[in-house]
Amino acid sequence: MSDPILNIPGAIQFNLRAARTLWAPEQLPDDLHVAYVQGAEMFARAVARAQQNAGLKVDGKLGPITLATLNRLQVKPVAKPYLRGIDVSGYQNRPNFDFAKLATAGLSFAFVKLTQESFRSNKDAEWQVDAFYDMGLAVGFYHFCDVSESASRQAELLHREAQKFARGRPYLPLAADYEWLDDHNHLASTAHRAWVAEMVSRLRTLDRRDPILYTGPNMWRQYLKTPIPELGDVHLWVVDYSKPEAPPTLPPGFKDWRFRQFTGSGRVPGYSGDIDLNFFNGDQAALSKLTEA
Numbered sequence: 001m002s003d004p005i006l007n008i009p010g011a012i013q014f015n016l017r018a019a020r021t022l023w024a025p026e027q028l029p030d031d032l033h034v035a036y037v038q039g040a041e042m043f044a045r046a047v048a049r050a051q052q053n054a055g056l057k058v059d060g061k062l063g064p065i066t067l068a069t070l071n072r073l074q075v076k077p078v079a080k081p082y083l084r085g086i087d088v089s090g091y092q093n094r095p096n097f098d099f100a101k102l103a104t105a106g107l108s109f110a111f112v113k114l115t116q117e118s119f120r121s122n123k124d125a126e127w128q129v130d131a132f133y134d135m136g137l138a139v140g141f142y143h144f145c146d147v148s149e150s151a152s153r154q155a156e157l158l159h160r161e162a163q164k165f166a167r168g169r170p171y172l173p174l175a176a177d178y179e180w181l182d183d184h185n186h187l188a189s190t191a192h193r194a195w196v197a198e199m200v201s202r203l204r205t206l207d208r209r210d211p212i213l214y215t216g217p218n219m220w221r222q223y224l225k226t227p228i229p230e231l232g233d234v235h236l237w238v239v240d241y242s243k244p245e246a247p248p249t250l251p252p253g254f255k256d257w258r259f260r261q262f263t264g265s266g267r268v269p270g271y272s273g274d275i276d277l278n279f280f281n282g283d284q285a286a287l288s289k290l291t292e293a
Contacts, residue, residue, distance in 0.1 A: 011044040011060030012269055016104055018062055029070065030245065032062075037244040037277070039267030040105070082279035083287060085109035086268065087142070087261065090122040092275065099131050102270025108287060109138040109280060111175060114161045116144035118153060129165045138291050140172030141165065142214065144179075147187055147195045155202035162207075170291040173235060174203050175212035179219060189225045197230040204232070212237050212258065220251035227253020235290075237261065237278075244279075257281055258290075 019025055025036045035046035044060035051058045054069050085107055110132040113122045121144065122128075132139050143158035145151075158174055176199050187195070196213070203211035210232065216239035235258035240248035244262040259278050266277030280287055 006059070008041060008044055008060065009269075011047070012040040013104065014061040014063070015040065015044060015047070016106055016269070019106065022064065023062070023067065032070075033245050037262060037266075039277075040269055041267050082260075082281065083108035083284065085111070085137070085259075085278045085280060086266075086271075087111035087113070087276045087278060088128055089113035090124050092124070092128070092271070092273075094124065094127060096272045097131070098270045098272075099135065100270070102268065103135050105268040105270055107135075107137060107268070108284065109140065109172065109278075111140040111142050111172070111278075112165075113144060113177070114141045114165065115154070115158050117146040117149055118157060120157075120161055125165060133169055138172055138287050139166075139169070140175055140212070142175035142177045142212075144177045145199060147192060151195050151199040152202045155199055155206060159203065159206040172291055173209050173211050174207050175214055175237060176200065176203060177214045179215065179239070187223075189223060192223045193225075193228050196224065197228055200231050200234050210234055214239065214259075214261070215251060216240065217249045217251045224251075229253075235259070 025033060028036060032043070032046055032050065036043045043062075047062045047066065048058050048060040050070055051060075051066055054066075056066055056069055088110065090113070110128075112125055112128050112132070114125055115121055129139060129141075141158065141162040143154055145154060155174075155176075158176075162171065162174055176196075178196060178199075200211055200213060212235040213231070214237040219239075231253075236250065236254050236256070237259035238248050238250060238254075238257045239261045241261075241263055242249070248257060248260050248262075250257060258281055260281070261276055261278045263277050265274040268275060268277070282290075
C-alpha cells in the first residue's frame with residue numbers, strides 16, 4: 001500500500017509514550033512485536049497497515065481504539081520484559097545523533113567501543129561516553145579482540161582506557177568482543193580456548209568482577225568447539241538476530257544470557273541510520289546492580 005502516515009515523527013513519539021503507559025511491547029501480537037523490535041519507524045508503519053486493514057483511522061498510533069480493535073490485543077503472558085540498549089563504535093558519527101530525541105527512545109544502556117588489538121580505536125569515544133552518561137544510561141566499554149596478540153595486554157589496555165573514560169563514574173563490567181576475524185583462522189581450537197580463557201581471567205582480575213563476553217553460537221562452534229569451564233560466571237552477550245521475540249540460541253556451555261544483540265540494523269529516534277540494538281535480560285534494578293564495581 002502507499003504510505004498512509006502523514007506525520008511519522010508524531011506517530012513515533014506517540015508510540016514511545018504509549019509503550020510506557022497503555023501497553024508493554026511484550027504484550028503485542030506477534031506481527032507488531034516483530035516490527036517493534038526492528039525500530040520505531042518500522043513499528044509505526046506496521047500499526048498503520050494494521051489500521052488500514054481493520055478500516056480504522058490510519059495514523060500509525062497504537063492508541064486505545066486501535067488496541068481494542070486489533071483482536072482486542074490478545075495479551076500474551078509477560079514472563080520477563082527486556083530493557084533495550086545500543087552499542088556504538090567509531091562508525092556512529094556525531095552529526096547523526098540528536099541526543100534530545102535519543103533520550104526519548106526508551107533506552108536503558110549503551111556500550112561504547114574503546115579499544116582494538118593493542119590500541120585505542122574509537123576517536124569518538126569521549127563524546128559518546130559523556131553523552132550517554134548525561135542521558136542517565138548505564139554505560140559499558142568493550143574491546144574488539146585479536147587472538148594474534150596477547151590476551152592479557154589487550155585486557156590491560158581496555159581496563160586502563162575504561163578508567164580514563166569513566167572518570168570515577170560507575171560502569172558495566174568490561175566486555176570482550178570475540179567475533180569473526182581473519183586472524184582466528186591461524187589458531188587451533190585449543191589455542192583459541194586458551195586465549196579466550198586468559199582474556200576473561202585477566203579482565204576479571206583487573207576489574208574485580210565477572211566480565212562480559214560478546215560472541216555468538218556459530219562463531220563458538222567453528223573456533224572454540226566445546227564449552228570452556230575456566231570462564232566461570234562470565235556474563236554472556238550473545239549475538240542472535242533470529243526471531244527477537246523468541247529466546248536466543250546460546251553457545252555451548254551457557255545456560256543463560258545477560259545481553260543479546262538482536263539486530264545490527266535497528267532504528268531509534270535520535271540516530272539517523274542503522275545501529276546495533278540489544279536486550280538486557282533483567283529489570284532496571286538488576287542493570288543498576290551490574291554497574292556496581
